Amino acid sequence: MKIQSLEGYRAARYYTAWMDRTEQIGLLSVSGPDRFSWLQGMVSNDVRLLEQGAKRLQACILNPTGHVLTDLALVAVANGQLPALHDCILLDMPRENREKIGRLLDRFLITEDVELNDVTPQLACLSLQGPAAAQRIQQLNLGPCVIVEADHTGSGGFDIYVPTEMRDTLLHSLHIPVLDEATVELLRIEAGIPKYGAELDESVIALEANLRQTHISLSKGCYVGQEIMARIESRGHTNRGLTGLVFSPNQIPDIGETLYPVQEPAREVGRITSVAASSPAMDNRPIALAFVRHEFAQPNTLLHAGASRKEAVVVPLPFISTTQGTSE
Known part of the structure; x- marks a missing residue:
């Protein structure tokens, strides 16, 4: 889009x-x-x-x-x-x-x-x-x-x-x-705001979508799903998390494409959920939100997307500076 x-x-x-x-x-x-x-x-x-x-x-x-x-x-x-x-x-x-x-x-x-x-x-x-x-x-x-x-x-x-x-x-x-x-x-x-139907649905655990600080209380007492939230928090992290990806110019990924590590091209480690074809905050390069396995979600990790192997680098969310508008 x-x-x-x-x-x-x-x-x-x-x-x-x-x-x-x-x-x-x-x-x-x-x-x-x-x-x-x-x-x-x-x-x-x-x-x-x-x-x-x-x-x-x-x-x-x-x-x-x-x-x-x-x-x-x-x-x-x-x-x-x-x-x-x-x-x-x-x-x-x-x-x-x-x-x-x-x-x-x-x-x-x-x-x-x-x-x-x-x-x-x-x-x-x-x-x-x-x-x-x-x-x-x-x-x-x-x-x-x-x-x-x-x-x-x-x-x-x-x-x-x-x-x-x-x-x-x-x-x-x-x-x-x-x-x-x-x-x-x-x-x-x-x-980096998750949206229902893209990053959020009934297959997604709330803490996978970076909702801990904004949507989740771990101290208020019982609610449906609270036990799972507490168990994940005590473990330290989910198996996967919502991550930012920046692509090379003109290499626009498709929503739903599978992600693979550069060093392990047959191993599926994530899936793209949202795509922007040109981001002013990222020098007008394509960007995406994706769920990526924890061990491959570190900043500067290189991943390939889809059968065409579009190259992406993992970046922290959000893509913008929340205090100064868009990034330089």
Whole structure:
């Protein structure tokens, strides 16, 4: 996937740009007096942080073997912020997981005083991304909404949840570059952010995808998959991990291609999950995210991809500097 213009890319990296997340996400609301304690046993991060005042919390819902059923963000909504939603927690997840997760959570509702509702049609989510996003939000004339810090690009940003009927009005008031799908994907890959359907699915253990610091609590107590997380942590590492690859110019790999060590060309040690054909952060060379076996994931390791043996070098994630924008 290749971007058509660098305008949106540069705006997101150095100023601010917007993206419309509305069609990509599913939203479930969890309300009722027991919502915090009930969710504490459902998700991989510590929901008490929301109870103590945090506005947004990233987490996963895991199966008993620690594999990812979905990644999600938990967003606190207070009375008066959004019409028809009162003191609830929004579960923001990939839209393809909404029905599956809704059914799963509903099965775990037994005696708790909790109400679970699908509110996807009621809300839109627009996101300002970039180092100047906070200043830009101050200039917007916003009505009922919920604003939370949310970084989808590696450059920082905010998600704005509004009633669906306000979506077009807000879009027309954002006189800044828009990020098309290809640019969003490039920014995500450069930032090393895993995405459901690419790096995340039910074959992936959460700790393999570098989610330890952002999505996983090992100290909060029991939740589905917690025992596996603790066991891996005590062992020190997973057998494989999410890794960055930089390719030679014009050697663009394909998603799904197998990776082989240069010295052991018959040994499969990894698989490519996401590809950007040209990365400004890496001198416009092709880059990729891949799961690579631990012993072959050290920086500067040389690997070959696919039958054509495209040459790649392993680099640390993210590809960008999170403090200075794109790498020099």
